[in-house]
Amino acid sequence: MASKAASITRATGTAWTSWDEWLTGQGAQQLPHPDIAKLALGRVHELGITKHAENGKPFNDGWWAQTIAIEYGHQHGLREKGQLSAGDHAVSASKKVVGSLDELLERWLALVAQDTFDGVALAGEPRISSTEKWRYWRAKLADGSSVNVDISADRIAVQHAGLGSADESERWRPYWKARLSDLA
Secondary structure, eight states: OOHHHHHHHHHHSSOHHHHHHHHHHTTGGGSOHHHHHHHHHHHHHHTTOOBOTTTOOBOOHHHHHHHHHHHHHHHTTSSOTTBOTTSOEEEEEEEEOOSOHHHHHHHHHHHTOSSEETTEEBSSOOEEEEOSSOEEEEEEBTTSOEEEEEEOSSEEEEEEEEESSHHHHHHHHHHHHHHHHTOO
16 A cells, blocks of 8 residues: 555545545546545545544544545546646655744745746746745746745745646756755
């Protein structure tokens, strides 16, 4: 059983094979991702799952329904690794860091002060926002993709979405890992 399938089993208290068989019985192999997620959410409610089966914490039913639908898609060849529900691809990278939220944002801004990202220019000014516990940096690139950076008290995480293929995702993965390793 894949690790994501195992985490679904642990969280829901229902074996992945049961989820897989039930979704298949509902015709999920012929459905788009949003419809598979709706089926999974309905099943979560039907089973009365309100707490994480392993740790007893409140169960985020929408998030887990998406996770179930994604895993089903992966296992049945309906989506590739890194493929988002809209059909595009994404790649993520993160790095543990030390500093205040504002210090980490400043370090990120210094890191990305150049004009291009692996030769791809920004399509406009990045958007910066914040909450009490997070700092965010969002940018569109000239190739139509987007970069979303989430900064927390101990981590900077990058998601590069809107990529055309798994190969394109793999092209960007080492780039973002290298950029994050440059954070002092």
